[in-house]
Amino acid sequence: MTDHSVKHSTFTLERSYAASAAAVFAAWSDRDTKAKWFAAEDGHYSLDFRVGGTEAVHGGGLVAKSEYHDIVPNERIVYTTALFIDEVLSTVSLTTVRFTHDGDGTLLMLTEQGTFLDDREQPEWREQGTADWLEALGGQVAQR
Numbered sequence: 001m002t003d004h005s006v007k008h009s010t011f012t013l014e015r016s017y018a019a020s021a022a023a024v025f026a027a028w029s030d031r032d033t034k035a036k037w038f039a040a041e042d043g044h045y046s047l048d049f050r051v052g053g054t055e056a057v058h059g060g061g062l063v064a065k066s067e068y069h070d071i072v073p074n075e076r077i078v079y080t081t082a083l084f085i086d087e088v089l090s091t092v093s094l095t096t097v098r099f100t101h102d103g104d105g106t107l108l109m110l111t112e113q114g115t116f117l118d119d120r121e122q123p124e125w126r127e128q129g130t131a132d133w134l135e136a137l138g139g140q141v142a143q144r
Contacts, residue, residue, distance in 0.1 A: 003118070004117070004118050005117070005118055005119055006115060006116070006117060007115075007116040007119075007122075007123060008113075008114070008115055008116075009113075009114050009116065009123030009126075009127075010111065010112065010113045010114070011111070011112055011123070011126075011127045011130075012109060012110065012111045012112075013109070013110045013127070013130060013131055013134055014107060014108065014109050014110075015107075015108045015110075015134050015135075015137075015138060016102055016105055016106070016107050016108075017105050017106045017108065017137075017138055017141050017142075018104070018105045018141075018142065019105060019106060019141040019142070020101075020104075020105075020106060021074045021075070021099040021100065021101055021106045022074050023106075023141055024099055024106045024108060024137070024141055025073060025074045025075075025077075025099055027137060027140050027141050028049075028077065028097070028137070029049045029071075029073075030049075031045075031046075031047040031049070033140065034047060035047075036140055037133060037136035037137045037139065037140040038057070038133055038136070038137075039057045039059075044056070044057075044058040045057055045058075049068065049071070050068065050071065051068055051069065051070065051071055052067070052068065053067070053068050054066060054067050054068070055067075055068070055079075061085060061086045062083065062084070062085055063083070063084045063087075064081055064082070064083045064084075065081065065082050065084075066079045066080065066081040066082075067079060067080055074099055075098065075099055075100075076096070076097065076098050076099070077095075077096070077097040078094070078095070078096050078097075079094075079095055080092070080093065080094050080095070081093050081095065083121060085120050085121070088120065089117060090116070090117055090118070090120035090121045091114055091115065091116050091117065091120070091121045091126065092114070092115045092117075093112050093113060093114040093115070093126075094112070094113045094114075095110065095111070095112045095113075096110070096111045096112075097109070097110045098110075108134070108137075110130065110134065112126070112127075112130065114126060
């Protein structure tokens with residue numbers, strides 16, 4: 001018998017931004033802009049924002065590698081992410097981000113479905129981290 005475990009978790013976060021869907025989408029799809037709110041501390045950040053493209057974030061023993069599966073400009077992004085901690089696979093997730101007009105602004109809805117392996121990461125940590133970078137995104141689009 002081994003000590004391997006699996007947890008499944010799904011969460012949805014909603015944020016309203018006082019910016020157009022095009023502006024919020026652009027902050028997500030442009031490498032230099034996204035680096036400011038998503039990977040500011042990462043000198044090895046990469047983003048190839050297209051269907052089949054990848055994104056990678058490195059820092060503090062963590063490596064997150066994402067692949068984009070569906071992109072509808074200004075409306076939807078779907079991607080998968082594998083998170084490695086000290087080179088060991090810890091989490092695999094599917095994320096859908098939707099952008100909808102909300103008056104003069106944008107409602108962003110992010111839903112993530114995760115598989116958490118062997119207690120290396122907890123669903124609550126992922127949800128809080130995602131909420132933190134959505135707040136940073138709000139600061140970024142407010143500057144434009």
